[in-house]
Amino acid sequence: MDVEDLKKMAGEQACTFVNDGMAVGLGTGSTVKYTVIELGRRIREEGLNIVGVPTSIATRDLATSVGIPLVDLDDLDGLDVVIDGTDEFDGKFQLIKGGGAALLREKIVAQSSTSMVVVADSSKQVEALGSFPLPVEITPFSFGTTVKALHALLGCEIIVRQENGERTVTDNGNYIADAHTGPTIIDPVSLERSILTVAGVVQVGLFTNMCTAVVLASPSGVVTIKKDE
Numbered sequence: 755m756d757v758e759d760l761k762k763m764a765g766e767q768a769c770t771f772v773n774d775g776m777a778v779g780l781g782t783g784s785t786v787k788y789t790v791i792e793l794g795r796r797i798r799e800e801g802l803n804i805v806g807v808p809t810s811i812a813t814r815d816l817a818t819s820v821g822i823p824l825v826d827l828d829d830l831d832g833l834d835v836v837i838d839g840t841d842e843f844d845g846k847f848q849l850i851k852g853g854g855a856a857l858l859r860e861k862i863v864a865q866s867s868t869s870m871v872v873v874a875d876s877s878k879q880v881e882a883l884g885s886f887p888l889p890v891e892i893t894p895f896s897f898g899t900t901v902k903a904l905h906a907l908l909g910c911e912i913i914v915r916q917e918n919g920e921r922t923v924t925d926n927g928n929y930i931a932d933a934h935t936g937p938t939i940i941d942p943v944s945l946e947r948s949i950l951t952v953a954g955v956v957q958v959g960l961f962t963n964m965c966t967a968v969v970l971a972s973p974s975g976v977v978t979i980k981k982d983e
Contacts, residue, residue, distance in 0.1 A: 765785050874970055
């Protein structure tokens with residue numbers, strides 16, 4: 755099986771966490787798209803009754819296309835579960851997210867959810883976070899000053915993300931600064947707190963103490979790892 759097969763397996767398996775009557779956070783990314791597609795199938799073919807809250811414009815459009823009813827998070831008293839992807843996760847279920855530039859909305863939704871299920875292939879499992887550059891969402895205003903402050907704080911290369919020669923703009927109108935820390939993040943809780951003190955930082959792609967389960971796909975099959983196990 756190739757990587758895409760593994761992503762599909764994990765994304766569909768994560769749907770077992772969704773039951774009738776739930777309010778579900780719908781994550782963003784190449785793996786969780788299969789979760790969204792499968793939930794749409796269950797609604798059409800099995801009569802599943804749920805509402806969804808998307809974490810990005812792309813997910814909103816995909817969910818609408820497959821028939822998932824969407825609501826505003828403000829109109830709910832929280833979510834039962836959010837299913838999302840990850841760029842890395844460590845042995846304590848701490849995450850790096852933001853490769854898809856949706857980290858701010860993803861974190862708002864995750865903080866509003868009773869549980870967070872992550873779908874991933876085995877390449878995302880690491881001993882220490884940071885091989886994947888850490889995304890930091892920053893304001894366009896004087897963004898160069900913010901980048902300098904992040905460099906002084908982290909002591910590593912900070913690169914403002916670009917696509918097709920233009921700076922990447924998030925759904926919220928901000929930029930993404932990728933911090934190339936290397937696999938050195940052993941205390942993500944403290945690092946998250948420190949980065950958020952920098953003026954100009956909107957949010958950081960460290961998702962700490964949120965994930966409750968990982969649906970992990972490898973060439974040998976799909977396994978679900980729960981945090982309390």
